[in-house]
Amino acid sequence: MTQPFLSIRNLRKAFGAITAVHDVTLDIPRGEFLTFLGPSGSGKSTTLYAIAGFQDPSSGDVLLEGKSLLAVPSHKRNIGMVFQRYTLFPHLTVAENVAFPLRVRRRPEAEVKKKVADMLALVRLESFATRLPGALSGGQQQRVALARALAYDPPILLMDEPLSALDKKLREEIQAEIRRIHRETGVTILYVTHDQEEALHLSDRIALFRDGRIEQTGSGEDLYLRPATDFVAGFIGNSNFLAAEHLDTSDGTATIRLADGSVISGVRANGTFGRGEKTRLMIRPEAFGMERSPASAELNVEIVDVAFYGERRRIVARTAAGEGVDIRPTSAAMQSQDASPCSRQVFFDPAAAFLFPA
Amino acid sequence: MSVETRRNFGTVRLPAGFNGLLPALVLIVLFFVIPVLALLLRSVTEPEPGLQNYAALLGDGTYARVFFNTFLVASVVTIVTVLVAFPVAWMLAIMPSALASIVFGVIILSMWTNLLTRTYAWMVLLQRTGVINRTLIAAGVIDQPLPLINNLTGVTIGMVYIMLPFMILPLVGTLRAIDPMTLRAAALCGASPFQAFRRILLPLSLPGIAAGGLMVFVMSLGYFVTPALLGGTSNMMLAEMIAQMIQSLLNWGLGSAAAFILLVVTMALYALQLRLVGARRMSGGI
Amino acid sequence: MLLDYDRMGWLKIALLGFTALVAGFLLLPVVFIVLLSFGSSRWLAFPPPGWTLKWYQELFADPAWLDAALTSARIATMTAILAVAIGLLASFALVRGQFAGREILRGLLLTPMVLPVVVFAIAIYAFFLRLGLGGTTIGFVIAHTVLALPFAIIPVATALEGFDKSIEDAAIVCGASPLEARLRITLPSIRIGIFSAAIFSFLASWDEVVVAIFMASPSLQTLPVKIWGSLRSDLSPVIAAASSLLVGLTLALMVVTALLQRKLRT
Ligand SMILES: Nc1ncnc2c1ncn2[C@@H]1O[C@H](COP(=O)(O)OP(=O)(O)O)[C@@H](O)[C@H]1O
Ligand SMILES: [Mg+2]
Numbered sequence: 001m002t003q004p005f006l007s008i009r010n011l012r013k014a015f016g017a018i019t020a021v022h023d024v025t026l027d028i029p030r031g032e033f034l035t036f037l038g039p040s041g042s043g044k045s046t047t048l049y050a051i052a053g054f055q056d057p058s059s060g061d062v063l064l065e066g067k068s069l070l071a072v073p074s075h076k077r078n079i080g081m082v083f084q085r086y087t088l089f090p091h092l093t094v095a096e097n098v099a100f101p102l103r104v105r106r107r108p109e110a111e112v113k114k115k116v117a118d119m120l121a122l123v124r125l126e127s128f129a130t131r132l133p134g135a136l137s138g139g140q141q142q143r144v145a146l147a148r149a150l151a152y153d154p155p156i157l158l159m160d161e162p163l164s165a166l167d168k169k170l171r172e173e174i175q176a177e178i179r180r181i182h183r184e185t186g187v188t189i190l191y192v193t194h195d196q197e198e199a200l201h202l203s204d205r206i207a208l209f210r211d212g213r214i215e216q217t218g219s220g221e222d223l224y225l226r227p228a229t230d231f232v233a234g235f236i237g238n239s240n241f242l243a244a245e246h247l248d249t250s251d252g253t254a255t256i257r258l259a260d261g262s263v264i265s266g267v268r269a270n271g272t273f274g275r276g277e278k279t280r281l282m283i284r285p286e287a288f289g290m291e292r293s294p295a296s297a298e299l300n301v302e303i304v305d306v307a308f309y310g311e312r313r314r315i316v317a318r319t320a321a322g323e324g325v326d327i328r329p330t331s332a333a334m335q336s337q338d339a340s341p342c343s344r345q346v347f348f349d350p351a352a353a354f355l356f357p358a
Numbered sequence: 359m360s361v362e363t364r365r366n367f368g369t370v371r372l373p374a375g376f377n378g379l380l381p382a383l384v385l386i387v388l389f390f391v392i393p394v395l396a397l398l399l400r401s402v403t404e405p406e407p408g409l410q411n412y413a414a415l416l417g418d419g420t421y422a423r424v425f426f427n428t429f430l431v432a433s434v435v436t437i438v439t440v441l442v443a444f445p446v447a448w449m450l451a452i453m454p455s456a457l458a459s460i461v462f463g464v465i466i467l468s469m470w471t472n473l474l475t476r477t478y479a480w481m482v483l484l485q486r487t488g489v490i491n492r493t494l495i496a497a498g499v500i501d502q503p504l505p506l507i508n509n510l511t512g513v514t515i516g517m518v519y520i521m522l523p524f525m526i527l528p529l530v531g532t533l534r535a536i537d538p539m540t541l542r543a544a545a546l547c548g549a550s551p552f553q554a555f556r557r558i559l560l561p562l563s564l565p566g567i568a569a570g571g572l573m574v575f576v577m578s579l580g581y582f583v584t585p586a587l588l589g590g591t592s593n594m595m596l597a598e599m600i601a602q603m604i605q606s607l608l609n610w611g612l613g614s615a616a617a618f619i620l621l622v623v624t625m626a627l628y629a630l631q632l633r634l635v636g637a638r639r640m641s642g643g644i
Numbered sequence: 645m646l647l648d649y650d651r652m653g654w655l656k657i658a659l660l661g662f663t664a665l666v667a668g669f670l671l672l673p674v675v676f677i678v679l680l681s682f683g684s685s686r687w688l689a690f691p692p693p694g695w696t697l698k699w700y701q702e703l704f705a706d707p708a709w710l711d712a713a714l715t716s717a718r719i720a721t722m723t724a725i726l727a728v729a730i731g732l733l734a735s736f737a738l739v740r741g742q743f744a745g746r747e748i749l750r751g752l753l754l755t756p757m758v759l760p761v762v763v764f765a766i767a768i769y770a771f772f773l774r775l776g777l778g779g780t781t782i783g784f785v786i787a788h789t790v791l792a793l794p795f796a797i798i799p800v801a802t803a804l805e806g807f808d809k810s811i812e813d814a815a816i817v818c819g820a821s822p823l824e825a826r827l828r829i830t831l832p833s834i835r836i837g838i839f840s841a842a843i844f845s846f847l848a849s850w851d852e853v854v855v856a857i858f859m860a861s862p863s864l865q866t867l868p869v870k871i872w873g874s875l876r877s878d879l880s881p882v883i884a885a886a887s888s889l890l891v892g893l894t895l896a897l898m899v900v901t902a903l904l905q906r907k908l909r910t
Contacts (some may be wrong), residue, residue: 052542052546053545053546054542054648054651055651071546071786074542074546074553074645075545075546075547075548075550075553075554076548076551077546078548079546080546081543081546083539083542083543085537085539087537087539087540087542087543089540089543089544089557089558089562090540090562091561091562098549099547100544100549100557101547103557104547104549104550104553105548106549106559139398145543148543148547149546149547152547152548300449365737375736375737375740375741375742375743376737376743377737378734378735378737378741379733379734379737379738379741379749381730381733382730382731382733382734382753382793383749383752383753384785384792385730385789385790385793386752386753386755386793387764388758389768389771389786389787389790390751390755390756390764390768390790391857392771393764393768393770393771394763394764394767395765396767396770397766397767397770398761400770442666445659445662445663445666446662446663446666446667448659448661449656449659449660449662450663451647452647452648452649453649453660454649455710458836459661460667461667463898464670464671464673465667465892466898467670467671467674467891467895467898468670468671468674470847470894470897470898471674471890471891471894472719472850472851472868472871472887472890472894473851473853473868474851474853474868474871474872474887474889475673475677475871475887475890475891476673476674476877477672478677478871478875478879478883478884478887479672479674479676479677479887480673481875481879482676482677482680482688482879482884483672483673483676484877487687488688489676489690492690497675497875504802519669519670519673520668522670523670524651526745533647533871536647537646538645538648541645541646541647542645542648545645548827551645551646551652551655554645554646555646558646559646559647561745576758576784579760580759580761580762580763581760582760582762582853582854583759583853583854583872584810587875597760597762600762600763600766601762601766601857601858602852604766604769604858606860610770613766614766617762617763617766620762620763621759621760621763624758624759624760625758625759628758632751632790
C-alpha cells in the first residue's frame, strides 16, 4: 500500500461555540496542485493553519509521509506559505527577505547569495533586490513572498488567497507565474481561494468546502461535469434548477416529469429517489442547444431577452411554469431569427442534466 | 492693482485662524520664554559680565562629578526601564483585553498617584530599618541591612518606578501596530522563537524603544524630587545642584549657567527624539 | 508566533509571570502606604503591631494640612479652568489654522512639558520676585498654567484631529453660525478630549512640587510643599495618612474618568 504524501485525517477545529472545521479528511499526493475552494467562512484558512501549525486542531491529525506533524512546531515543519496580506518583513530589503529562511538555517553565505539570485530570477524581480517592501506594488510584494516561501525548497507550499488583494489583470499575470513555478519546481501546492475561476484555472484537483466540511473533491472537470451535490453544481459554473417529479430510476439514469408536464428520461440521478418524490433538475446554461439531435431532450421556453457576449450569447427565458432559465449557446450555433422574442423549443442532452433532492 | 496693494499696507493682518493662539502665546512668551531668557542672561552677567560661570562649571572636578552622575543615573534608569518595560508592553499588546485592563489600571493608578507619595513610600520601604531589609533579614538572606537608599540603588529603583508608565504605554502602541502574521511568516520560514525575536520583533519595535527610551533619558536628566529624596550626597544630580546653588548658596550666576547647560542638552535630545518619531511617521508607522 | 497569545507556550508563562511581578512592583508603594497609615507604629514598623486611626486624627487636628490641601485644590482648579480655556482656543488654531510656522508654534507651546521643571522653576521664581508675584496665588496659578498647557493642548488637539470637520460645515450649511456650530456640534464631539485635558491639567498643578517649593511662602503652601517639608524633617506616619488620602483621590478620579468616558462614548 502506498502512503499518501500529505494526509489530513478527521480534522476538527472549534473556537469556543463556533466550529470552524467539522470533519475534513484528505490525501494529497506529492507534486499535486490542490485548491481549497469555498465561500468565505467555510473553514479553508483554518484547515491550512492547522497544516502550518498556527493553530492546534481540536481533534484529528495531519500526517506528512506517515508521520504526525502536530507535535512539530511551525518553525520546524519546513513548509512554505504565502499569505493573503503581504507579510514581508518591512525592515528588510527584498533580497534580505528572501534570504531570511536561509539565514535562520545558517546556510553558508555563498549558497544564500546564489539561492536568493535564483529565487529573484524565478519571480522575475532581479532588479528589485535592494528595495524595501514598502517601495513595491502589491503584485511585486506577493512575488517576493513567493520567492521567500520557496527559497528553502519546502516540499509543501501553502497559499491563502494570495491574489485576492490584487486587481484582475495582475491576478491573471501572477496565476500564470504560479503555474509555471509549480511546473518548474514540482512543489506540492495547497491553494486557498473563494474564486472558482481561479481554482479551475490553476488546480489539478479541487476540494470544495462548505460549512467546515468537504463537499466534493475532484478535478475541475469532475466538479463541473459531475457535481456530487446541488451545492457543488451551484458553486462551480452556472446552473439552472427546475422543479421535477421523480418517476423512475434504472442504472443511475432517471425519468422525471417537469412542472410543465413534459417527461424526460435519461437524466443522471444523484442519489436514490422514491416514485413521485419532489426533486430538482440541474442543467448548465451551456448545455442547451438550438438544434435537435438524436439523443436530445427538449424544453419549451419563452425567450424574454437575448444579449450578445462575444463567443456566446446569453438568453433569458421562462418555462411555461414560470421558472427562469439561463441559456448560453455559442453564438455560432444561433441564427439571427433565433434571437427574436418568441416561444420555441431548446434542446439538451439528458446525460448532462442532474437530478438532486429538492 | 497698486491701489489694492496699498490699501492693506501698514495694517497688521493676522493669518486665518491665528487669533485663537494669542492667549496661549502671550502666556508662554511672557511667563516662559522671557523668564527663561532672563535667567540665561543672568548666567553671563552675574557676578560680572563674562563666561566665568561656564568656565567654573566645566573646569571644576566637583561639578564634573555631578555631570557624570547625572548621565550615569539617567543611563542606568533608561536601560533598566527599557528592559523591564518591554516584556510588560509585549504582553499588554496581545493579552485578552479583560486582563490587560487590570494591568493598565495598575499602571494608571501608579502614574496618577502623587509623586511625593510614591517617593515617600520608597523611602520607607528602602530605609535601613525598612520592610525590605527586615524581610530579607528575617528570611535569613542577609544578616546586615543592605544600603538601599541614599545611593544609586535607591535613585534607580525610585526613578524606574516613575518612568515605567512612560515607557510601557507608547511601546504597547508600537507592538500592537506589528502584524502578528509577520511573526507567523517568520516561524514558518524556520525562525526559532529566539531568532524571530532577534531578527523580526525587536527590529520592528526599535523605533518605539528608541523614542520611549530617549524620552525617559531626557526626563531623568532633569529630575529633581526623586534623586533629592532617594539619592545620596555623593551622587547628587544636576537638577538638585541647581536648586541648591539658588536656594542655599544664592549663587544665581552659577545656578543659571548650570540650568542653561541642562536646557541645551535636554533640548538637543528632544530634537533628536522628534526626528526619530517623525522619521517613523514618514515610514508608515513601522 | 511571538504575537499569538495562545501559541507561546512556556514563553507566555514566563512573560506573564514577569508582568505580574512588575504590576506588583507598581502597586507595592501605593498599597503599602495605605496599610502603614493605619498601623500603630510611629516608626513605621511593618507588619504593624496594631491598627489605629490616630494618624488621621493628628492629620485633621493640624490646620496646616487642611490649609495646604485647600490651597492646592484652589490653585489646581483655577489652573485647570485657565489651561483648558487657553488650550482649547490654541488647539483649534493649531489643528484648523492655515498659516506658516504652525508646527514651530505647536512645539513652542509644548516645550514646558519637556524642559526640566527645575529650570523653569528658578526662572519663574526670579521673574516673580521682581514682579512681586512670588508667594501669591496668582503667581502659582500662572506658573502652573504654563506647565499644564501642554497637557491641555495634547488631548484636545488629538480629539480635534480625529473629528471630521465636514460635520461642522454641514451644520453651518444648515444655517448655524460658525460659532454656534462649534459650540453645539464640535465641542460635544471632542468632550472626551476636553475632559482628559481638565483632569490632566488639574493633576499637573495638584502634584507639582518643584515650582511650588521655590514659590511657596510661609503663608501660602500647597500640599506637595507641606509633604516635602515634613519628609525632610522625619518620616512621620501622618504623611502616610495624608498620602493615603491622595491615593483615595486618585482612585476616585480614575473611577470618575472611567465612568464618564463610558457614558460620553455612548
Ligand atoms: N481565531 C478565531 N476565533 C474564532 N473564530 C474563528 C477564528 N478563526 C476563524 N474563525 C471562524 O471559523 C470559521 C471559518 O473561518 P476560516 O477558516 O477563516 O474561513 P475561510 O478561510 O474559509 O474564509 C468562520 O466562521 C470564522 O469566523
Ligand atoms: Mg480565509
